[in-house]
Amino acid sequence: MTALAQSPTAPKKVxxxxxxxxxxxxYFYLIPAFLVMGVITYYPMLYQVWMSFxxxxxxxxxxxxxxxxxxxxANYINILTNQLGLSYYDFWRMLxxxxxxxxxxxxxxxxxxxxxxxxxxRQGLWFKGFxxxxxxxxxxxxxxxxANIFRNMFDPDYGAINQGLAIxxxxxxxxxxxxxxxxxxxxxNYPVSWLxxxxxxxxxxxxxxxxxxxxxxxxxxxxLQSIPKDLYEAARIDGASESQQFxxxxxxxxxxxxxxxxxxxxxxxxxxxxxxxxLSGGGPLRQTEILITTAYRLINEQRLYGxxxxxxxxxxxILLILTLITNSITRATESYDA
Amino acid sequence: MPNPxxxxxxxxxxxxxxxRTSTGExxxxxxxxxxxxxxxxxMAAIVLYPILWVVSMSFDPRxxxxxxxxxxxxxxxxxxLKAYADIIKQPTANPVSLGQLMxxxxxxxxxxxxxxxxxxxxxxxxxxxxxxAGRQTLMIAVLTVLMLPSIATxxxxxxxxxxxxxxxxxxxxxxxxxxIGVGLAVLxxxxxxxxxxxxxxxxxxxxxxxxxALIDGCTPNSAFFRVTLPLSTPVLAVTFFLGFMSTWTExxxxxxxxxxxxxxxxxxxLYNMVGQYxxxxxxxxxxxxxxxxxxxxxxxxxxxxxYFVGGLAIGGVKG
Numbered sequence: 001m002t003a004l005a006q007s008p009t010a011p012k013k014v015x016x017x018x019x020x021x022x023x024x025x026x027y028f029y030l031i032p033a034f035l036v037m038g039v040i041t042y043y044p045m046l047y048q049v050w051m052s053f054x055x056x057x058x059x060x061x062x063x064x065x066x067x068x069x070x071x072x073x074a075n076y077i078n079i080l081t082n083q084l085g086l087s088y089y090d091f092w093r094m095l096x097x098x099x100x101x102x103x104x105x106x107x108x109x110x111x112x113x114x115x116x117x118x119x120x121x122r123q124g125l126w127f128k129g130f131x132x133x134x135x136x137x138x139x140x141x142x143x144x145x146x147a148n149i150f151r152n153m154f155d156p157d158y159g160a161i162n163q164g165l166a167i168x169x170x171x172x173x174x175x176x177x178x179x180x181x182x183x184x185x186x187x188x189n190y191p192v193s194w195l196x197x198x199x200x201x202x203x204x205x206x207x208x209x210x211x212x213x214x215x216x217x218x219x220x221x222x223x224l225q226s227i228p229k230d231l232y233e234a235a236r237i238d239g240a241s242e243s244q245q246f247x248x249x250x251x252x253x254x255x256x257x258x259x260x261x262x263x264x265x266x267x268x269x270x271x272x273x274x275x276x277x278x279l280s281g282g283g284p285l286r287q288t289e290i291l292i293t294t295a296y297r298l299i300n301e302q303r304l305y306g307x308x309x310x311x312x313x314x315x316x317x318i319l320l321i322l323t324l325i326t327n328s329i330t331r332a333t334e335s336y337d338a
Numbered sequence: 339m340p341n342p343x344x345x346x347x348x349x350x351x352x353x354x355x356x357x358r359t360s361t362g363e364x365x366x367x368x369x370x371x372x373x374x375x376x377x378x379x380x381m382a383a384i385v386l387y388p389i390l391w392v393v394s395m396s397f398d399p400r401x402x403x404x405x406x407x408x409x410x411x412x413x414x415x416x417x418x419l420k421a422y423a424d425i426i427k428q429p430t431a432n433p434v435s436l437g438q439l440m441x442x443x444x445x446x447x448x449x450x451x452x453x454x455x456x457x458x459x460x461x462x463x464x465x466x467x468x469x470x471a472g473r474q475t476l477m478i479a480v481l482t483v484l485m486l487p488s489i490a491t492x493x494x495x496x497x498x499x500x501x502x503x504x505x506x507x508x509x510x511x512x513x514x515x516x517x518i519g520v521g522l523a524v525l526x527x528x529x530x531x532x533x534x535x536x537x538x539x540x541x542x543x544x545x546x547x548x549x550x551a552l553i554d555g556c557t558p559n560s561a562f563f564r565v566t567l568p569l570s571t572p573v574l575a576v577t578f579f580l581g582f583m584s585t586w587t588e589x590x591x592x593x594x595x596x597x598x599x600x601x602x603x604x605x606x607x608l609y610n611m612v613g614q615y616x617x618x619x620x621x622x623x624x625x626x627x628x629x630x631x632x633x634x635x636x637x638x639x640x641x642x643x644x645y646f647v648g649g650l651a652i653g654g655v656k657g
Binding site for chain 2: 023025026027029030031032033034036037040041042043044045047048051056060061116119120122123124125126127131134135136137138139140141142143144145146148149150151152153157158160163164167210214267271273274277278292295296298299300305308309312315316319320323
């Protein structure tokens with residue numbers, strides 16, 4: 001409505017005969033997209049909300065099958081109270097893991113991305129173009145293929161991670177190669193005893209850091225190049241050290257670019273289906289399962305469509321909250337524009 | 339006479355290795371140059387490690403099912419294309435050829451990519467240029483879907499598309515169990531992204547160009563078709579490519595929907611070559627398959643990434 005008020009409107013007395021078409025014209029542009037989305041996006045979304053209150057299952061799947069029974073909030077309650085009949089399923093642990101997974105990744109991506117961008121942007125660095133060209137690779141190789149490759153790389157016997165570690169360990173520390181049969185994916189006990197994270201979390205983290213930092217480097221590089229050189233000049237004259245220049249000039253001026261990129265990273269990582277589903281498969285014992293992989297299992301393996309629908313409604317609500325929080329952080333930093 | 343303003347080639351080479359800028363200003367000290375080079379080389383090695391590993395494995399001449407020792411140099415001990423030849427014949431135990439798999443993925447990716455830009459561009463234009471009642475509400479409606487991962491609407495899409503079933507000449511056609519159904523489900527998620535991505539670009543095209551066309555006697559609609567639409571060709575291409583790329587490697591929807599091997603897609607075949615079902619698959623086959631899937635999109639992405647990576651809108655969220 002505010003948009004309408006802002007638009008320059010013609011004086012009211014001059015009524016064109018075509019004005020009704022002028023008012024309707026924008027809607028003609030919207031018809032194709034909203035017709036398609038109405039059928040294949042919005043109607044399914046509403047239908048899904050209805051499904052979430054039923055026991056929709058395999059028996060209701062045939063097109064002439066009877067309607068499923070209304071079960072009220074049973075699906076919603078069962079999900080939160082861990083009564084889905086899935087072994088090792090714990091909603092609250094999973095939600096906590098999902099959030100920890102998201103923030104631990106994005107923090108490392110952003111820190112490493114900025115660090116490398118700062119090095120790459122230093123005056124007089126050799127082979128800049130070579131590094132720039134090479135570091136783009138993790139962005140351009142399809143993520144799902146990378147997940148599959150890492151899955152095999154983390155294999156205890158034939159994977160390149162253990163084989164590489166064995167070579168490095170022998171070369172630098174004279175360690176026996178037999179030490180490096182690490183079961184990255186399926187070891188159940190926690191490597192750091194006070195942290196409830198399995199080794200597969202660290203494997204996922206390694207793979208996702210490999211995937212994620214170049215994007216942040218590119219965003220940070222773009223922002224670095226737009227910082228005026230005179231600022232550093234002035235700081236040097238005033239006697240600021242290199243690290244003072246970094247903390248007082250570089251970092252604050254990177255913020256307007258890094259905050260939206262981090263928000264994007266947070267939403268992406270929160271729903272990182274491909275990597276987790278293919279690399280660890282949520283294992284061992286569902287320890288690295290996130291919300292979206294569980295939703296997929298409910299549909300694909302359990303065939304509990306009603307429960308899955310309720311689960312997806314929860315995902316929607318959680319994402320909405322996450323987006324609202326991150327958006328308000330973005331808005332809070334918007335005024336920072338120097 | 340050499341131009342005194344322009345340093346000679348040799349001077350510039352000397353400056354380069356002294357870590358100076360192209361104008362000869364002092365740049366990095368030698369110590370920090372070496373430290374930076376060591377770190378950047380380490381990162382380069384980390385980036386290249388999985389890629390070299392998988393490439394050498396696909397060319398491995400030893401014809402063994404599992405790599406027993408690390409091999410990162412594809413040329414070590416000779417190359418063989420046997421893995422590729424095996425893959426092209428029949429990638430998995432399913433009775434379907436690589437050509438068929440590629441054709442299925444290609445059809446799916448091309449058609450959903452084209453559909454998303456053709457259907458989406460008009461809405462993008464309306465959101466970017468036109469003012470109308472309900473604009474904010476409708477934009478929020480698009481953004482809401484954008485925020486949601488595509489898997490989160492799969493329960494309903496599966497159930498609803500499964501209801502569309504009819505007989506064609508004695509054969510039962512089920513929309514859910516067909517590439518068209520997968521395409522519709524994929525489009526349901528990619529269309530909001532396409533709309534948002536293209537709107538972002540249209541916002542950057544100066545309004546004055548259209549206003550000039552209006553003064554020259556264009557109607558508002560023909561100003562869109564004759565001025566704005568031709569100018570937005572780059573974003574149409576990029577949006578198509580991003581849609582193509584994500585559908586080319588799409589897994590969850592196709593795996594859930596399709597049961598007939600002749601409809602299978604590339605990623606479904608690759609899934610059969612890793613993890614629990616892969617005991618009989620030699621890893622050289624897996625490596626060759628990964629490369630065959632990744633290479634076409636990676637090459638195109640390498641050429642087009644400079645135009646949009648970094649400026650990538652929040653729209654890229656859709657997985």
